[in-house]
Amino acid sequence: MxxxxxxxxxxxxxxxxxxxxxxxxxxxxxxxxxxxxxxxxxxxxxxxxxxxxxxxxxxxxxxxxxxxxxxxxxxxxxxxxxxxxxQVEPSVETAGEAEMVLLVTPDAVDQALTAQVVWDAMADLAPPQREVLLHLHYLDRSISQAARALGVPPGTVKSRTYYATRALRTALRARGVTDC
CATH class of the missing domain: 1.10.1740 (Rna Polymerase Sigma Factor; Chain: A)
Structure with missing residues (x-):
């Protein structure tokens, strides 16, 4: 049928x-x-x-x-x-502030400036705090590896990392970095 x-x-x-x-x-x-x-x-x-x-x-x-x-x-x-x-993306002329954020892409200059701000903020940290962050993040070591290299117990590395991160966040905010 x-x-x-x-x-x-x-x-x-x-x-x-x-x-x-x-x-x-x-x-x-x-x-x-x-x-x-x-x-x-x-x-x-x-x-x-x-x-x-x-x-x-x-x-x-x-x-x-x-x-x-x-x-x-x-x-x-x-x-x-x-x-x-x-579903076409809004044009730049009609995009609101939220859409403009999506249009911004980081480049080499942004990365270099960010790195400089972070290094300057690291100078505000106490030497043991700066040292632990360098081992963990820059040298990409685990907590136990950093503890052996620094000659301290793993718990001390964890504690220093916690306080170093807080101090770094405060130093970055003092420099105008708000999204940390």
Whole structure:
């Protein structure tokens, strides 16, 4: 039985949609997922929207013959394109402050300036605190390795690290660094 005729004769949306899904659902889902870069959840939403539109406007979709799949593919493609345009990034001119933060990318100059600020702040630390941070972070040593190199127990390394981190945070804030 023709799906369009089934929908018209019985006016049964359930029968119409089941037949549509049985005949075309998997092909529509594969196409939508491919167009969406593998996003199967959005692809399922697109296929549901296509099915609803096909049921609501059966004359627009036409009879369920050999050419209907092509028309359904066109609807999928149009919905994906429309959805993509809705998710386009805002332009720089219209971007708010939160979006502007996303547009800023660190470069070599930013990294060099950050390193200089951190080194200056490290000068404010007591020598044992500076030493423990250098062993742990600059030399990438574990707590036990740093303890052996410094000649202190691991608990002392942990304690110095805690207080050094707090002191470094205070020194950085004094220099205007607020996100530490």
């Amino acid at each position: 023709d799906i369009h005729a089934a929908a018209v004769m019985t006016d049964d949306a359930d029968t119409y949609l089941r037949t549509l899904y049985r005949r075309h659902g998997s092909a529509l889902l594969r196409l939508a997922a491919r167009l969406l870069g593998g996003d199967w959840h959005r692809a399922q939403d697109i296929v549901q929207e296509v099915a609803i539109r096909a049921w609501q406007y059966p004359m627009d979709v036409g009879p369920m013959d050999g050419t209907v799949r092509h028309r359904l593919f066109t609807v999928v493609s149009d919905l994906v394109t429309d959805g993509h345009q809705d």
